[in-house]
Amino acid sequence: MPIPLIDRKQQDILVSVLSSIDEKIRQNEKINNNLEQQTQTLFKAWFINYIPFGCTMPSDWAVSTLEQSTKMGAGGDKPKVISSVKTTDCPYPIYSNGLSDAGLYGFTDTPKVYDESVTVSARGTIGFVCLRHIPYMPIVRLVTLIPDTALLSAKYLYLYLKQLHISGTGTTQQQLTVLDFKKTENSQLFVILFFLSCCLVNLMLSQFNSKLLVDSKTALPFPRYHRNLVYMHDFSHGVAVNYCLAIINIMI
Numbered sequence: 001m002p003i004p005l006i007d008r009k010q011q012d013i014l015v016s017v018l019s020s021i022d023e024k025i026r027q028n029e030k031i032n033n034n035l036e037q038q039t040q041t042l043f044k045a046w047f048i049n050y051i052p053f054g055c056t057m058p059s060d061w062a063v064s065t066l067e068q069s070t071k072m073g074a075g076g077d078k079p080k081v082i083s084s085v086k087t088t089d090c091p092y093p094i095y096s097n098g099l100s101d102a103g104l105y106g107f108t109d110t111p112k113v114y115d116e117s118v119t120v121s122a123r124g125t126i127g128f129v130c131l132r133h134i135p136y137m138p139i140v141r142l143v144t145l146i147p148d149t150a151l152l153s154a155k156y157l158y159l160y161l162k163q164l165h166i167s168g169t170g171t172t173q174q175q176l177t178v179l180d181f182k183k184t185e186n187s188q189l190f191v192i193l194f195f196l197s198c199c200l201v202n203l204m205l206s207q208f209n210s211k212l213l214v215d216s217k218t219a220l221p222f223p224r225y226h227r228n229l230v231y232m233h234d235f236s237h238g239v240a241v242n243y244c245l246a247i248i249n250i251m252i
Contacts, residue, residue, distance in 0.1 A: 043159045066181075069152055070145040074122065074178050075138030079108040094137045095130070097121040102130050103142065111135035116154040117146040118161060122176040127166030131158040143178060 006014075045051045050058075057063075066072075075096070083090035083106055090107040097103060103121065114135045120143040121128035131154060138144050147157045166176065 039159065040162060044163055048163055064151060066145065070147050070157065072178050072181065073144045075140055075142035075144070078139050079110070079137055081109045083107045092135055092137060094139055095119060095142055096140045097123045097142055099125055099128055105139060108137050112137045113144055113146065115146045117144055118154055118158045119144050120161065120166060120176065126174055126176050129158060129161045131155065141175070143176060143181060
C-alpha cells in the first residue's frame with residue numbers, strides 16, 4: 001500500500017493537531033461520564049424515589065404515560081444517499097442501534113426527525129438511550145420519542161428513560177418494537193411532569209456554552225476525526241443536561 005510522504009515538519013505539526021483532538025475527546029468523555037453519574041443519582045432521588053419529599057410524590061405534580069406525552073416511531077431502511085463523513089450535500093447524521101459513536105452510522109441529505117428527541121436502541125444492545133438535538137435519520141427500527149413540549153422537555157425525558165431497565169421480546173433475537181414499548185408504558189412506566197425542572201433545563205441549555213469542546217462543524221479532511229467531533233457535539237449537550245440538573249438541585 002503506497003504511503004504519501006510529506007515534509008517531516010508538516011508531519012509533526014499534523015500529528016500534534018490530531019493528538020490534541022484525541023486528548024480533548026478523552027478528557028470530555030471523562031467529564032461527561034462523571035457528571036452523568038452524579039446527575040442520574042440526583043434525578044433518581046428526586047423524581048423516582050421522591051426522597052426529599054418523604055418518599056412520596058408531591059400532590060401538585062402531574063403524571064402521564066409515555067404514549068400520551070410523546071410521539072413514538074421507529075427507523076426504517078437505510079437511505080439511498082449515504083456518506084461516511086459530514087459534507088455540504090450530506091449534513092444530517094444517520095443513527096442506528098449501535099453503541100459506538102452514539103449509534104452514528106453515517107450522513108445523508110434528508111432527515112426524518114427534525115425535533116429534539118430521544119432514541120432507544122431496539123436491536124442488539126436494547127435500551128441504549130440517547131438525546132438527539134439536531135435533525136437526523138433513524139434506521140433499522142431505532143425507536144424515536146418526540147416529546148410533547150407542552151408537557152415535558154426532551155432533556156427530562158432522556159434522564160427519565162436512563163433510569164429504566166428497558167428490555168425486548170423474542171427468543172432467538174431480542175428486539176424492542178414500538179408496539180411492545182407502548183404496552184409496557186401503559187402498565188408500568190410513568191413520566192413525572194415536573195414543569196419547573198423542564199423550564200430551568202431549557203433556559204440554562206440556551207445559555208450553556210462548553211468552552212472545552214471542539215465545534216463539530218469544523219471541517220477536517222480526516223473521516224475518523226470528523227465522526228468523533230460529531231460524537232463530541234452530542235457529548236456537549238449531555239454535559240449541559242447534567243450541569244443544569246445539578247444546579248436545579250441546589251436552587252430548589
